[in-house]
Amino acid sequence: MTALFQQLPAVDKLLKMPQGEQLIAEFGHSAVVAMCRELLTQARQSIQKKHQLPDYCNDIERTFAELQLRLHQQKTVQIKTIHNLTGTILHTNLGRAIWSEAAQQAALSAMQGNVALEYDLEEGKRGHRDQYISALLSHLTGAEAACVVNNNAAAVLLMLATFAQGKEVVISRGELIEIGGAFRIPDIMAQAGCHLVEVGTTNRTHLKDYRQAITENTALLMKVHSSNYQILGFTSSVSEQALVELGKEMNVPVVTDLGSGALIDLSQYGLPKEPTVQEKVAQGVDLISFSGDKLLGGVQAGIIVGKKEWIAQLQAHPLKRVLRCDKVTLAGLEATLRLYLNREKLTENLPTLHLLTQSLETLQDKAERLKVRLEKRLNSQFDIQIEESQAQIGSGSQPMVRLPSLAVTMAEKTNMKLTALSERFKKLSQPIIGRMENGKLWLDVRSVATIEMLLQVVDEL
Numbered sequence: 001m002t003a004l005f006q007q008l009p010a011v012d013k014l015l016k017m018p019q020g021e022q023l024i025a026e027f028g029h030s031a032v033v034a035m036c037r038e039l040l041t042q043a044r045q046s047i048q049k050k051h052q053l054p055d056y057c058n059d060i061e062r063t064f065a066e067l068q069l070r071l072h073q074q075k076t077v078q079i080k081t082i083h084n085l086t087g088t089i090l091h092t093n094l095g096r097a098i099w100s101e102a103a104q105q106a107a108l109s110a111m112q113g114n115v116a117l118e119y120d121l122e123e124g125k126r127g128h129r130d131q132y133i134s135a136l137l138s139h140l141t142g143a144e145a146a147c148v149v150n151n152n153a154a155a156v157l158l159m160l161a162t163f164a165q166g167k168e169v170v171i172s173r174g175e176l177i178e179i180g181g182a183f184r185i186p187d188i189m190a191q192a193g194c195h196l197v198e199v200g201t202t203n204r205t206h207l208k209d210y211r212q213a214i215t216e217n218t219a220l221l222m223k224v225h226s227s228n229y230q231i232l233g234f235t236s237s238v239s240e241q242a243l244v245e246l247g248k249e250m251n252v253p254v255v256t257d258l259g260s261g262a263l264i265d266l267s268q269y270g271l272p273k274e275p276t277v278q279e280k281v282a283q284g285v286d287l288i289s290f291s292g293d294k295l296l297g298g299v300q301a302g303i304i305v306g307k308k309e310w311i312a313q314l315q316a317h318p319l320k321r322v323l324r325c326d327k328v329t330l331a332g333l334e335a336t337l338r339l340y341l342n343r344e345k346l347t348e349n350l351p352t353l354h355l356l357t358q359s360l361e362t363l364q365d366k367a368e369r370l371k372v373r374l375e376k377r378l379n380s381q382f383d384i385q386i387e388e389s390q391a392q393i394g395s396g397s398q399p400m401v402r403l404p405s406l407a408v409t410m411a412e413k414t415n416m417k418l419t420a421l422s423e424r425f426k427k428l429s430q431p432i433i434g435r436m437e438n439g440k441l442w443l444d445v446r447s448v449a450t451i452e453m454l455l456q457v458v459d460e461l
């Protein structure tokens with residue numbers, strides 16, 4: 001064992017060799033020293049446990065190759081861009097909406113310099129960071145004002161903390177939802193210091209249930225859009241409109257968490273209708289919150305629109321400071337919202353809507369090109385076909401609805417395993433993520449935004 005230890009090179013010696021100097025020039029002295037030490041520590045552990053040198057210690061060239069590899073990996077950003085072939089367009093685990101060209105440009109210029117973020121250029125005095133977006137959202141939705149925070153979960157927390165801390169919030173039992181990632185309405189209520197008052201039953205809630213629950217401690221009546229599930233059968237719920245009337249009568253404001261929320265009626269494209277923000281504004285809901293990166297197709301943000309006096313209170317709450325967005329997000333969001341000013345071009349300019357509204361011919365073309373490329377690389381090993389597939393919107397929008405789509409499917413033909421193929425896909429410079437179903441790997445082309453880049457990546461196989 002001592003003999004083995006003696007074969008290990010000293011750090012000093014490695015650093016002084018030409019290959020060591022080259023590494024220092026590329027990665028910096030301290031990083032190279034630290035990596036040499038780490039490598040040697042592992043080598044010593046290997047000697048102790050297995051009584052042998054690791055492969056990379058067998059000759060000095062291999063040691064340097066290993067160092068180079070590890071230092072390179074250490075430097076490489078691990079949040080990788082991937083190709084989404086899952087068929088789920090707004091995939092939370094894959095980063096939801098893709099930014100539009102306009103949003104990317106706006107964000108890039110914002111990040112490259114200083115911006116007039118809280119500065120009113122016309123008046124030459126302090127302004128407000130949500131000012132442009134607030135004006136734009138008023139124009140687009142008819143609401144009086146808006147407030148922007150980190151995400152919709154934050155928006156719900158801020159609304160509750162501002163208006164109902166230490167007080168009661170009345171909500172239907174059918175709307176006490178859990179969204180993925182530990183967002184549960186009762187937990188958020190507790191975090192905001194509110195007392196949850198459940199009314200009705202899981203499947204049926206009536207206006208009289210809300211009425212009976214209102215006391216002098218009631219701060220809010222709340223509606224939550226049941227994004228990611230549906231109750232079917234013998235059901236009944238109270239519309240925002242009816243709740244707003246009750247709220248007016250009893251002098252209690254009404255808030256609604258719309259979840260995805262849409263700024264356009266998706267049924268005009270033959271897609272299932274999600275409630276729109278405009279409708280809720282028109283119904284007189286006092287505050288409406290929704291996500292920036294779900295159907296809106298923008299950036300991660302939580303948007304609250306509503307009455308000026310209420311929004312002003314949100315803006316003044318200390319939590320707003322905690323939850324506020326940075327200049328890059330705000331620039332991206334503003335640019336996204338400005339795309340909505342040109343409705344006719346929206347399917348072209350907004351990637352999310354573009355993906356949702358692609359024709360079957362477009363999908364056929366994408367699928368064929370992908371199939372040809374995959375065949376070139378893998379034909380002898382797998383059975384590759386184009387099959388009808390069912391895509392979905394994702395992020396809790398219309399969970400029961402399937403969008404007609406096409407997928408390139410791959411089945412095992414020889415003893416090459418699909419799991420091994422899937423692993424190979426994941427090791428590409430931009431990994432390809434599909435879905436396993438019925439013993440095949442499905443590569444659904446509806447969720448692919450960048451087909452040219454995808455085809456290039458396939459050539460790496």
Ligand SMILES: *Cc1c(COP(=O)(O)O)cnc(C)c1O
Pocket residue numbers: 151152153154179183224225226227228257258259260290291292301302395396
């Ligand atoms: C998605 C969703 C949220 C959470 O929104 P994030 O932007 O992910 O924070 C909250 N409420 C509902 C109803 C949702 O659908």
